Amino acid sequence: MSVRLKLTLSYAGFLMVAGALLLAAVWVFLLRYVPNRAMLINPDDRPTNGVFPIRSVLLDVFAPRAAAVMAFLLVFGLVGGWILAGRMLAPLTRITDATRRATDGSLSHRIRLPGRKDEFRELADAFDAMLARLEAHVAEQQRFAANASHELRTPLAISKALLDVARTDPNRDAEELIDRLHAVNTRAIDLTEALLLLTRANQRSFTREHVDLSLMAEQAAETLLPLAEKHGVTIETSGDITPTIGSPALLLQLTTNLVHNAIVHNLPEKGTVSVTTSVRPDSAVLIVENTGDEVTPQLAATLTEPFQRGTERIHTDHAGVGLGLAIVKTITQAHDGTLTLTPRPSGGIRITVELPATSPHTDR
CATH class of the missing domain: 1.10.287 (Helix Hairpins)
Structure with missing residues (x-):
């Protein structure tokens, strides 16, 4: 019936x-x-x-x-x-x-149910919102797959070209060829590891523990201090104990990516990077800001997309793979947090990560 x-x-x-x-x-x-x-x-x-x-x-x-x-x-x-x-x-x-x-695969249509707001109207509106999110997610995944394929094809194509040249020119310097192949292979490995990390964060397949963001900030700054000194960038860290719950490895990766990004996108000389942690009533906050070229709001809105790059990096030996901020965004979302990118009036950008706060004395 x-x-x-x-x-x-x-x-x-x-x-x-x-x-x-x-x-x-x-x-x-x-x-x-x-x-x-x-x-x-x-x-x-x-x-x-x-x-x-x-x-x-x-x-x-x-x-x-x-x-x-x-x-x-x-x-x-x-x-x-x-x-x-x-x-x-x-x-x-x-x-x-x-x-x-x-x-059947069509995500562009909408119900747009007319009339007063009743249970059916709420259901239709919720379904329309779900379709919009699915359409955006599918489009993002398609762009990501296309970009990832392109990025992975590049080092493979370079390796093939180098090997073809070595085959046709036996007298070519073998040491130079090995160095270039090593660099290309390293980039391919870094890209693959970044993609795996992105997938892991997307699936939320990690154990949640108590984490102090201030310790993550200090560890990331200490790790990247030689890189900052090499390029004349000063790192400043400040903040009290900032407890949250999440994966220590992923949150350290998030903080490291932000600090690394702030270093490589900086002024040619006498640049600064500021790393601050603080606690708000309902959130633990990590703020990383740097000096650098002026960033427009339109550009800032696209920087978390995979393989999107802002202004040209001044240090080509640390060009990265174009997934730094995309990984930051994914890790933040996997921890039920929010990520905000705000251009600084004097140049550079301020990146704010807000994660759910927790008491450092809460039982696990």
Whole structure:
């Protein structure tokens, strides 16, 4: 039985029950207030010996009319219920059609259910929002797959070209060839590891532990200090204990990526990187900002996309693989946090990571 038929029978059944109760109430009223028998009276107002059975007559009159009313209510309930059920289920039909189209692979359509905001309207709006997110996610994944294929093909193509040259030119310097192949292979390995890390963070396949972001910041700054000194960049760290819950390895990777990105996207000389941690009422905050070229809001909005690069890096020996901020974004989302990129008026960018706060003394 379809839902429409079930609703129709429910409406008709309810109407029949209500009619039966109403007729029963009328009959009870008649039985209570109408005497069973009455004396027959002559036209001259004198009683006779005859007795008239009033209830029996009422029953003969009431029963067929009650049956007619019940038959009318049954027909009216079936027809009216069928029409009302169809009107009530019309939005559900539109939602079902949209679901079938989405199952077939179409994500660009929307229900856009008109009318007042009721349960069906809320369901349709939620479904439209889900379709929009799925469409954006699929488009992002398609761009990511295309970019990843391109990025992985580049070192392989370079390696092939170097090997072809070595084959055709046996007198070529073998040491130079080995060095170039080593550099290309290292880049391919770094890219593959970054892709694996991105996948791991996306799947949230990690154990959550208590983490102090201030320690992560200090460790990342200490690790990258030689790189910063080599290029004349000063790293400043500050902040109190900043507890949160997450993967220590992933959060350290997040902090390291942010600090590394701040170093390689900096001024040619006398640049600075500031790493600050703090605690807000409901979040643990990590802020990394740097000096550098001016960044427009439009450019800042695209920097977390995979393989998107901002201004040209001044240090080509640390060009990275174009996944630094994409990994940061994915790790942040995997920890139920938010990532905000804000251009600095004087140049450079401020990157803020907010993660759920927790007490450092909370039991695991």
